[in-house]
Amino acid sequence: MTMIFRKFGLALLLLTGMSLALAQQTLRIGIEGEYPPFNQIDQNGSLVGFDVDITHALCAEMKVQCKFVVQSWNGIIPALLSNKSDLIISSMAITEKRKEMLAFSNPYYFERAIFVAAKKSTLQITPEGLKGKVIGVQGATVFEKMLKEKYPGINVRVYTAVSDHNLDLVSGRIDAVLGSDLVMKPWLSSADAANFEIKGAPFVDVKYMGYGAGIAARKSDTALIAKVNAALEALHKNGQFDAISKKYFKDDISH
Amino acid sequence: MMHLYLEHIVAGVGVTLLIALGSLLIAIVLGLFGAVCKLSDFKLLHLVSDAYSTIVRGVPELVWMLFLFFGAQIWLNQLIGWLNGWMEVDSIDIDPMIAGIVTIGFIYGAYMTETFRGALLAVPAGQREAGLSLGMSRFQVFFRIILPQMVVHALPGFANNWMVLVKSTALVSVLGVSDLMHRASLAKSATGNAFGVYLAVCLVYLAITSVSIWLLRLCEQRFSRGIRKAVSA
Amino acid sequence: MNELISQLQTELPDFFGGSTDTALFSTSDGLILTLLLQLIPMALGLALSIPLAFARNATSVWIAKPVWMYTCLFRGTPMLVQLFLIYYGLAQFDIVKDSSLWDYLRDPYCCALLTFTLNTTAYTMEILAGQLRGIDWREIEAAQSLGMSRWKMNMHIVLPSALRRSLPAYSNEVIMLLHGTSIVSLVTLTDITGVARHIYSDTYNPFEPFMIAGAIYLMLTWLITRIFMKMERRWLAFLKPITANSRAKTQ
Numbered sequence: 001m002t003m004i005f006r007k008f009g010l011a012l013l014l015l016t017g018m019s020l021a022l023a024q025q026t027l028r029i030g031i032e033g034e035y036p037p038f039n040q041i042d043q044n045g046s047l048v049g050f051d052v053d054i055t056h057a058l059c060a061e062m063k064v065q066c067k068f069v070v071q072s073w074n075g076i077i078p079a080l081l082s083n084k085s086d087l088i089i090s091s092m093a094i095t096e097k098r099k100e101m102l103a104f105s106n107p108y109y110f111e112r113a114i115f116v117a118a119k120k121s122t123l124q125i126t127p128e129g130l131k132g133k134v135i136g137v138q139g140a141t142v143f144e145k146m147l148k149e150k151y152p153g154i155n156v157r158v159y160t161a162v163s164d165h166n167l168d169l170v171s172g173r174i175d176a177v178l179g180s181d182l183v184m185k186p187w188l189s190s191a192d193a194a195n196f197e198i199k200g201a202p203f204v205d206v207k208y209m210g211y212g213a214g215i216a217a218r219k220s221d222t223a224l225i226a227k228v229n230a231a232l233e234a235l236h237k238n239g240q241f242d243a244i245s246k247k248y249f250k251d252d253i254s255h
Numbered sequence: 256m257m258h259l260y261l262e263h264i265v266a267g268v269g270v271t272l273l274i275a276l277g278s279l280l281i282a283i284v285l286g287l288f289g290a291v292c293k294l295s296d297f298k299l300l301h302l303v304s305d306a307y308s309t310i311v312r313g314v315p316e317l318v319w320m321l322f323l324f325f326g327a328q329i330w331l332n333q334l335i336g337w338l339n340g341w342m343e344v345d346s347i348d349i350d351p352m353i354a355g356i357v358t359i360g361f362i363y364g365a366y367m368t369e370t371f372r373g374a375l376l377a378v379p380a381g382q383r384e385a386g387l388s389l390g391m392s393r394f395q396v397f398f399r400i401i402l403p404q405m406v407v408h409a410l411p412g413f414a415n416n417w418m419v420l421v422k423s424t425a426l427v428s429v430l431g432v433s434d435l436m437h438r439a440s441l442a443k444s445a446t447g448n449a450f451g452v453y454l455a456v457c458l459v460y461l462a463i464t465s466v467s468i469w470l471l472r473l474c475e476q477r478f479s480r481g482i483r484k485a486v487s488a
Numbered sequence: 489m490n491e492l493i494s495q496l497q498t499e500l501p502d503f504f505g506g507s508t509d510t511a512l513f514s515t516s517d518g519l520i521l522t523l524l525l526q527l528i529p530m531a532l533g534l535a536l537s538i539p540l541a542f543a544r545n546a547t548s549v550w551i552a553k554p555v556w557m558y559t560c561l562f563r564g565t566p567m568l569v570q571l572f573l574i575y576y577g578l579a580q581f582d583i584v585k586d587s588s589l590w591d592y593l594r595d596p597y598c599c600a601l602l603t604f605t606l607n608t609t610a611y612t613m614e615i616l617a618g619q620l621r622g623i624d625w626r627e628i629e630a631a632q633s634l635g636m637s638r639w640k641m642n643m644h645i646v647l648p649s650a651l652r653r654s655l656p657a658y659s660n661e662v663i664m665l666l667h668g669t670s671i672v673s674l675v676t677l678t679d680i681t682g683v684a685r686h687i688y689s690d691t692y693n694p695f696e697p698f699m700i701a702g703a704i705y706l707m708l709t710w711l712i713t714r715i716f717m718k719m720e721r722r723w724l725a726f727l728k729p730i731t732a733n734s735r736a737k738t739q
Contacts, residue, residue: 034444041441043259045433071431074689075325081692082328083335084349101692136676140689157596157676158686163444164576170447171579173594192447313709314702315667318681322702325694418563419664425566429674436568443576450577457565457573464564 026065029055030085033070034161037186037248038091041070050248054108055089057240058215061231072160074140077102080218087228088216091180093142095210103219105228107212109182109245109253112202113143116169116184117176118195125200127151136165136174143178146208162187169196182253260442261455267435268459274356274434275421275463281360282420286367291397293372304368311365316423323358324351324430352434355427363420370412375401377408407478414471421463435459495696502683503700517678519704525600525669525679530662533608538647540609541616555613562610567668570607575599575675596675608665615657619650652723659716663709670705680704 031051033041039049047068059066069085076092079085081101091111094104115135117123123133131153137144139158147156157174159165162183169177170192177184181202187193215232217224235241236254245252292304311319328349378401386396428436435456443452504519506512513520544559546552562570578584578593592598623646631641673682684701688694 034441040445043263043442043445045263045438070433072429074685075431078325078688078692078694079328082325083332084328139686158678159676160674161440161444167443167447167449167576168579171594172585172590173579173596310706312663313706315670315681315705317670317673318684318698318701318705321681321685321688322694322698325688326698329694422566425568426671436566447580449580450573453569453573453577456569457561460565460569461561 026067027059027087028067028069028085030069030071030076030079030088031055031090032073032076032161034072034163035091035183036162038183050244051089051091053244053247054235054241057235057244058089058228058231061234062227073138074160077140077216080216086217086221086224091213092216093210094212094214095142095208098210098216101219102216103222103225104214104216105225106232107214107254108232108241110204110212110255111180111182111209111253112204113146113178113209114181114184114202115176115178115199116188116196117199118169118172119197120195121175121199123176123199127153130154130176133175134173136168136177138162138165138179142209143180146205147178150205150208166192182249260438260446260452264435264438264442264452264455265459267433267438268463270352270432270434271424271436272463274352274359274424274427274432277356278359278363278420278424279417281357282363282367282416285360285364286371289364289368290371290375293368294375308365308368311362312369316359316362317426317429319362320355320358320426320430323361324354327354351430351432352427355424355430355432359420359423359427362423363416366416366419367413370409370416371405373412374405374409378404407475407482410471410475410478414467417467417471418464421467422460425460492696495693496700499687499696500700502687503680503704518680518683521597521672521677521679522666522669522708525604525672526662526666528601529604529608530665532605533612536605536609537612537616540613541620541650542642544613544617545620559610559614562607563614567603567607568671568674571600571603571671571675574603596672596677600669600672600675600677604665604668607668608661611661611664612658615654615661616650619653620646622653623649655716655720655724659712659720662712662716666705666708666712 031039031047033039033047035049035051037049039047039051042048047070052068055066055068069079071079071085073090076085076088076090077098080088088102091109092098092104093111094107098104115123115125123129127150130151132155134155134157135147135151136157136159137147139160144156144158147154157165157168159168162179165174165177165179166187168174176199181198184198188196188198215225215228217228232241241254242252245254289304289307292300293308295301331349382400382404383396386400387393391399424434425436428434428440431437439452439456443449446452501512502518504512505515505517505521516524540555543551544555546555574593575596578599584590584593593602627645627649628641631645636644669679670681672679673685678686680701684697687697691697
């Protein structure tokens with residue numbers, strides 16, 4: 001009887017699958033995996049994208065092992081704060097609110113916000129013009145906050161991932177979508193988006209969108225951030241950043 | 256383009272089944288323990304297992320999953336911070352799949368408690384008395400006499416709980432586990448063919464439930480040997 | 489402690505369709521949405537399941553088999569998959585988008601109502617059909633010998649008896665439906681769980697929002713259990729075991 005209990009207890013302990021990390025030899029990188037072309041999961045289940053390539057380059061530069069931890073966007077910061085990951089390299093905008101909880105590296109690229117709607121739609125991108133319209137946005141992003149505060153009177157639909165609001169835009173459930181230009185432009189060139197275009201001009205609102213996208217770590221990990229900044233600097237110097245940037249976008253997005 | 260993703264989606268069945276079976280194991284253990292506690296003479300055990308089954312069954316699985324997955328990590332970190340004083344432990348990382356298994360097992364342990372409690376009550380009290388009078392220890396009586404007879408009474412409820420458990424593994428995708436639903440959702444974003452993707456998932460779940468129904472029917476036939484039925488078949 | 493209370497004060501109104509500066513129940517988010525998503529499918533499901541339960545037990549295979557396939561589909565697959573199938577799946581077909589149904593199907597609220605109604609109808613129908621099969625053949629014989637027509641027999645003898653006996657299992661189904669409504673937060677609706685997730689992604693603290701959500705669901709579940717207990721006490725009184733006290737009450 002006791003043998004069975006002992007074996008069972010051991011099995012249960014092993015089952016909890018705890019891995020005791022003794023030192024920071026493997027960096028766990030939090031990533032969303034549903035934000036093409038920055039990060040996405042292809043049909044073989046492997047992560048690909050701009051953020052993925054940057055991560056590999058940075059880790060090679062910093063001489064550490066990197067392991068990706070895939071997390072949906074609305075849980076990515078809590079995962080970092082609760083020690084499930086060490087860095088977030090997933091196109092996170094550097095905002096004042098986030099800086100209260102996290103330490104950010106120097107920005108590694110800059111993006112602008114755009115509205116996307118059907119070609120035949122006559123949407124006016126003003127608070128009055130958008131009143132009462134149904135606009136889709138990804139949850140827990142700077143775009144969601146901006147939409148809710150800058151344009152009151154809009155019917156905001158919050159989605160878990162970018163592809164979900166794109167699907168609903170195509171099917172006509174929502175009138176428009178607010179998102180990053182670097183993400184929406186590649187989508188607009190795909191076959192599904194044939195009847196859609198950018199409305200109004202791309203814009204940046206520093207109050208909500210912050211100062212570009214950065215790599216995030218816990219507030220106390222300042223040494224780690226310094227290492228990341230140094231590695232990022234090196235990538236710019238030896239042209240690797242440029243190469244990766246040009247692979248996904250037509251030019252260098254760090255300006 | 257869908258067929259490229261189909262293989263990846265169906266391979267997620269393995270993960271889903273692993274999660275379901277792992278949770279079932281935990282649920283059975285917790286259920287037996289809880290049922291015994293509920294029927295025990297100690298008021299405290301009775302109270303604790305009562306609270307467990309009532310509270311766990313009163314809150315939706317999704318809320319439990321989110322609460323336990325995100326909350327447990329914070330508790331663990333506090334534990335680590337406390338342990339860090341005298342052990343060189345930097346962080347404990349829990350795999351989302353393990354977290355999913357433990358969470359679902361914990362939730363369905365409460366449902367199993369109710370099922371097993373009803374089944375234990377259905378075994379005649381005389382069986383236990385006979386075992387004790389023969390000089391068997393209480394453990395021996397429970398595992399050799401009560402438990403085998405309890406199985407046939409527990410099977411319908413157990414089968415029901417298993418079906419619900421299998422279907423609730425679909426929610427684990429919310430925690431980021433790369434199971435069937437998560438892969439289906441990725442395929443949906445990539446191909447835009449939501450109907451085809453989710454139809455495939457439906458068929459997979461139907462297959463799992465059909466096989467389960469067949470297996471459980473076999474179990475019922477095996478365990479009800481020697482029991483007189485009210486109506487002859 | 490004070491911090492906890494002030495945090496609860498800011499978060500609690502959101503669950504009831506308000507916020508710190510708007511009145512409670514000013515929007516139909518949170519509790520109201522959950523209740524609507526539960527009560528409407530429940531009512532529709534009960535109404536639809538009665539004829540379907542009879543159809544399930546029909547002797548004609550052309551009626552019984554399709555109904556059986558419908559139950560198999562909706563009981564054998566997760567509600568989440570059904571919701572996604574109806575919400576995302578139907579939206580990609582042009583025939584759906586051009587039809588008049590699109591005015592309803594484009595709204596996630598209607599999609600959720602449709603999914604929950606279909607789902608709860610399947611489960612309720614199975615419960616009812618099982619009880620219909622279990623009716624004592626002697627009752628049927630007695631009704632027939634009294635010259636009751638099929639319709640009269642079903643309306644006055646079979647159905648009331650079956651409905652009463654389904655009460656315990658049906659109460660389980662109602663609670664399962666309540667818990668099932670929590671998945672609508674995945675299709676842009678903000679019910680109780682949706683509000684909790686929104687607060688969590690804002691504050692990164694999982695304890696308060698999910699505990700509040702859990703407490704609200706617990707209260708609702710308790711309420712449903714009490715209501716069904718009262719119903720069982722009234723309508724299943726004839727199934728209560730005879731004790732010394734009950735004897736005394738009747739005399």
